[in-house]
Amino acid sequence: MPMTDLSTLPFPEWKTPDQCAVDINPSWWRDEIGRRGLPGTPPSARHLTRDDVRASENGVFTPLWWSLAWGAGPRLRLNARRLDSIADDVPRCEELLTEAADLSRRDPFTAYSLLRPGRHNAIRYLGPSFFTKFLYFAGRGAPGHPCLILDRRVATALRDRCEWTSLHRTGPWPAETYERYCGLLTRWSQESGRAPDEIEFMLFYGFSADQN
Template sequence: MKLNAPQGMCGYLSSVDVTEYIFGHAVTVNEDWWRIALAESGFGNGVLTPVIRRRDLFAMADEALTSPHGALMLLWNTLAWGTGTGARNNSRRIRAIAADREGCSAALMRAAQLARIDPSAAYEALRPSRNRNLIAYLGPAFFTKYLYVAGGGNADHRCVILDMRVASALRPAGWSTMPLTGWWTETYMRYIELLENWRDEIGVDRLDLLERWLFEQGRPPRARRR
């Protein structure tokens, strides 16, 4: 897809501190809710701290590639980071995984492995058809967060987050037909390729810088002003 980088992106990203903007990106989570919800479904307490940063998730990535338990730990913390103090659909996600703990954890471990070598295959591992996610209630908006953090923070990792806020920001940037939900593999790969073009155009070395900028642009105007 041939689109120029949005106005304002280059100037803003040229001045950010990558350590703070990416690795230090922090979200406050409801640690007590997670402890209780995971225990009710037979899981141990998997959420690290009341405040989770991207760097905390990156630090868990290697174990997710080699251990089903590590894959579940990375998922719980990614979901907590992604939902903050809320819990929308997290109970349903936990119950869906509890119903097939071995199968789901193995699939998550395989998806984390694929995320480092083949974004398309990693995406399809968790969304095997256009209308079905592998794990109920774990759709692209959240499993792309998991595929992203599975890269361990490496600058050349290609899997990036695609959620409604990012999609909303892509429309005024020129991708007017970008769906806001329900993305299939081809759309995800076009998104990655677009960010790679923008990365080269504006001269940064990380795709997640562009994703974070889009995420902030996709906030409602009142939230951005805060």
């Protein structure tokens, strides 16, 4: 399928929902991270907001645990396997995540490519829907941080509601697609006066917000 010309896609005028806290299971994160002897501090509260994750301490593992917990909510998904994969080679994962966090502040394409080289994830079970959360939160809320979250709900909204017809709803997406996505939301931000991550949040909740 030919790539959609993103320069023609208009900004979607949807209502932006209020920020909300995500319910998590902090005891699971504490126990599973501790059992594997992994570095970093697991989240301790029963609810996490984006601001909470942005404020998690420096380093790479604490922000990773908090972004994974926030992204998974109470369902946990594949997080046990993600923790096992990281525990298999902590120094390698720390090096990858440190470099990716640094790149996230200036180069979305290369940051994404580092964690998704070719057709495989650099860290098993840490795919784009979750590692783009890490890349986003690595900016710690800095204005102009170029990396944004791309997951299935955002991709589905872009395809079905915003006419990005060449975008796969579920991924995994190549680095070029991620770079185009970040560029599209940056353009929409300039046109609308909204922050790029506010637009991403609107896309994530766009279906329900549009119906309220």
